Amino acid sequence: MGVAERQTVRVGYINGTSPLRLWGLSPDERLRRSLKRVGADRIAPSLDDGPKSGESAVLLQGDWVFDEALVRKMVERSGVALLADDGTLVAVHGAAEDWPVLLSAIRSGSAEALPPGIERLTAEGLGGSYNNALRKREIPLLSKVDETSVKALEARLFAGSYKGVTDAITKYVWPGPASRVTKFCSVVGITPNQVTLTSLAFVLGAFWAFWTGHFAIGLVMAWIMTFLDTVDGKLARVTLTSTKFGNVFDHGIDLIHPPFWWWAWIVGLGAAYDPNNIALIVIVAGYILQRVEEGIFMRAFGIEMHIWRRFDSRFRLITARRNPNLLILTVALILGEPAMGMTAVAIWTALSFAVHTLQILQGAVASRRGKLVSWLAQ
Incomplete structure (x- = not known):
């Protein structure tokens, strides 16, 4: 039958219901949301x-x-047709004239009842094993829901909402507590955009605290903000409530606020640190130029810089982005050297910029031998 024609009306049907809940949603409600989000007419x-x-x-x-x-x-x-690992028929897409046979097959869960010409695929065969959007290698989730599997499936759905390539704090520190807070939000009905709006309040609070020299208070608010920044995206993915507005709202805040925090920190240092010091120029310019470098790499080679080679993914754990810089400042404040912390951030920003520049040059050389492919997809 081939690929469905664009003018064909594609109708979604769900066989059966379940009283169980995954992140506050029944399996059939998850399917309804998914069908609506992916373009079922x-x-x-x-x-x-x-x-x-x-x-x-x-x-x-x-x-x-x-x-x-x-x-x-x-x-x-x-x-x-989509088959589970044990051969159970879990989904099929066919023409209206085959409806009686399709209906009988899905009700029985047997692929043997399918009409001729239906291609049978597993989850990996249909969806592949590499998730480009989340930068990781992972076979798409497909599992029957029962009382014994709910906790494991919730854990898998949450893990599946995480990007595979990100900073070390987000990857190794936040998942445990973020899972519990995400669960609470999904149960009581708190939306991802409400979490993002709360994180914006902490962005402003941290800015004020840094500006007035209350570094400890500012760091507490800044770390809470970074935690909520993890929660809102995970909540949107596990509850299938992500929207274009929410994506722009969340990523817009993420993109804009870091340089203002570093500027406020320098102002808060007062006489201990010259506001016109070259460190401020290096930090702000370095932050902007690194984002530009990432855009250049993507445009030139059609792949994100941080997923090209294993080294690139590992360097993303510590590169001079918000969370690694906050970690540097936190350690410096504990040592009683907030000014030294800002100098360290400036140095690390310059070094990270140099590494990204080298990555672009290496990409240009490698692209002469063929299209760059992520090590995660190989």
Whole structure:
């Protein structure tokens, strides 16, 4: 049957329901949200509302949890069946004229009942094993939901919401507490945008504290902000509530505030640190230019700088971004040397800029031998 035609109306059908909850959502509600987000033209209220002539039907088992990437692939491709590792039929996309056979097959969970010509794929075969959006190698989640699997599936969904390449604090320190706070938010109905708005308040609070020389208070608020910055994205992904506005709101705050924090810290040092010191220029210019370098790398080579080689991913753990810089300042304040901390941030920013410049040059040389490919995708 091939790839579904763009003009075909793609209708989503869900077979069965489950009373269990994953991050506050039943499996069938997760499917409904996924179908809506990935472009299904219509979601049928029941299996009795069969497709009309010219439409195609996407049928999915309602007591299974699907990675959203799998739902997207199922909606995009007609003539495809998704099988679990044990051979159970969990999803199929076919034409309206095959509806009786498709319905019988999904109800029985048997691929043997499928009409001829349906391609049978596993989760890895359909969705691949590399998630470019989250920069990591991972087979898409596909699992039946029962009382014994809920906790494990929630843990897998949360882990699956994490980017594989990020800074060391986000990757190694925040996951445990962020999981518990994300769970609380999902249960009581706190939205990702509300978490982001709260983090903005801490951005402003940290700026004021740094500006007035209250460095300890400022660092507490700054670290809370970075923690909430982890929670809002994870909450959006596990509850399938991410939006374009939320993405812009969250990333806009992330992009803009760091240089203002470092400027406020220098002002807060007062006579202990000349506000016109070259360190401020190095830090602000270095922050902006590193972002420019990342854009140059992406535009020139079609791949993010931090996922090209294993070294690049490891350097992303410590490169002069917000969290590593905050860690430097925190250590300096504990040692009673807040001014020295800002000097260290300036030096590390300059060194990180030099490393990124070298990465661009190495990318230019390597690209002559062929297209750059992430080590995670190999």
